[in-house]
Amino acid sequence: MDSTVATERALDAAEELFYRNGIQAVGMDDIRAVSGVSLKRLYQLFPAKERLVEAYLERRDAHWRERLAEHVERHRDPERRVVAVFDRLGEWFAEPGFNGCAWINSYGELGAASEPVARQVRSHKAAFKDYVAKLVARAGLPVQLGEQVFLLAEGAMVSAAITRSTAPATHAANATRLLIAAHRR
Amino acid sequence: MDSTVATERALDAAEELFYRNGIQAVGMDDIRAVSGVSLKRLYQLFPAKERLVEAYLERRDAHWRERLAEHVERHRDPERRVVAVFDRLGEWFAEPGFNGCAWINSYGELGAASEPVARQVRSHKAAFKDYVAKLVARAGLPVQLGEQVFLLAEGAMVSAAITRSTAPATHAANATRLLIAAHRR
DNA sequence: CGAGGGGGAGAACGAGCGTTCTCCTCCTCG
DNA sequence: CGAGGAGGAGAACGCTCGTTCTCCCCCTCG
Numbered sequence: 076m077d078s079t080v081a082t083e084r085a086l087d088a089a090e091e092l093f094y095r096n097g098i099q100a101v102g103m104d105d106i107r108a109v110s111g112v113s114l115k116r117l118y119q120l121f122p123a124k125e126r127l128v129e130a131y132l133e134r135r136d137a138h139w140r141e142r143l144a145e146h147v148e149r150h151r152d153p154e155r156r157v158v159a160v161f162d163r164l165g166e167w168f169a170e171p172g173f174n175g176c177a178w179i180n181s182y183g184e185l186g187a188a189s190e191p192v193a194r195q196v197r198s199h200k201a202a203f204k205d206y207v208a209k210l211v212a213r214a215g216l217p218v219q220l221g222e223q224v225f226l227l228a229e230g231a232m233v234s235a236a237i238t239r240s241t242a243p244a245t246h247a248a249n250a251t252r253l254l255i256a257a258h259r260r
Numbered sequence: 261m262d263s264t265v266a267t268e269r270a271l272d273a274a275e276e277l278f279y280r281n282g283i284q285a286v287g288m289d290d291i292r293a294v295s296g297v298s299l300k301r302l303y304q305l306f307p308a309k310e311r312l313v314e315a316y317l318e319r320r321d322a323h324w325r326e327r328l329a330e331h332v333e334r335h336r337d338p339e340r341r342v343v344a345v346f347d348r349l350g351e352w353f354a355e356p357g358f359n360g361c362a363w364i365n366s367y368g369e370l371g372a373a374s375e376p377v378a379r380q381v382r383s384h385k386a387a388f389k390d391y392v393a394k395l396v397a398r399a400g401l402p403v404q405l406g407e408q409v410f411l412l413a414e415g416a417m418v419s420a421a422i423t424r425s426t427a428p429a430t431h432a433a434n435a436t437r438l439l440i441a442a443h444r445r
Numbered sequence: 446c447g448a449g450g451g452g453g454a455g456a457a458c459g460a461g462c463g464t465t466c467t468c469c470t471c472c473t474c475g
Numbered sequence: 476c477g478a479g480g481a482g483g484a485g486a487a488c489g490c491t492c493g494t495t496c497t498c499c500c501c502c503t504c505g
Binding site: 095096097099100174175179180181182183184185186187188196197200219222223225226227228229230231233234236237238242243246247249250253254256257258 | 280281282284285359360364365366367368369370371372373381382385404407408410411412413414415416418419421422423427428431432434435438439441442443
Binding site: 304 | 452454
């Protein structure tokens, strides 16, 4: 098996298992079993579990933001794009196997114990917030709204995970529409 | 040492250690060392670590909501009370040792592995949401606003933890004021 | 005073797991 | 064909940790 392929399979397994069960609950041997990549190879590709965790979060970050952007950019109207963030969140919440925000979960689990993980989380959240801020700016709306929409999004993710419901996406979208109107006048 | 006192000391140690370091990172022996309660006694009081975790979350829930209520009820104006939720959050975020929402963290760490913990988290969040809803209703504002304020609060907690900043409380409070005004007209 | 038992200190046990090592297979290249 | 090395299977190692056990002290009560 090619080294690139092995890396990909390892990351696929890591994503599936870490996201569903949490990081500490998954052993390297579980990764081996699901990916079919031997332990020896795994440790060649990722010298420690922590590195695999970092790589998992990093790859997931790229994918997650890509899919968000795809969804948002289907809309032309810059104001509509801001609200479209919550369309994407609602869709995500409804996916089978949705289990909350991988970064928030990882932070709760390892933020205190692993600085590299904490860094990944901060970097992902900063990137997401920047993206929202950009959407808000393009719509000619004030910076403040960016912060507010970001907080609504974070709240929706957490709440959707804990209550196993998609409703928070709708509530957050409603709030966003009201806030936009309020800022417009 | 009286059995009531031992329970209290065990819970004090649990709260300090679990909240700061995460639950899985803390061993029963650490609880023993900090509380001064012997392992034998610990296991008499809490037949398994999971029970201690449940008790920790339960006691913290009572305290947390008490302190929120105290803060909110200093204000007479029912509308002001809604915003006062974020005054309390801001104060909390600034406390030394603030490390995010204990329930969100626990859910990220153990929600997938422990049904009792997941239940505690859901119950705490439901209680907090109900409290916000009650404040909103007393101010003669529509139910929808309750959901929105709740999401802002959750988002603020998560964001304050990850960025180690108190600013989210201010942003959420601003959003809430705008939403109240929007709902009033 | 002596038996009994509750409680403490800490060793012990058993499982899980991150990481490494051993041994074997098989492919490659001279 | 033969040497060498990469890679796989899985055992082994060492550590952590939840939980239990042993041994001892000391207080209580007859």
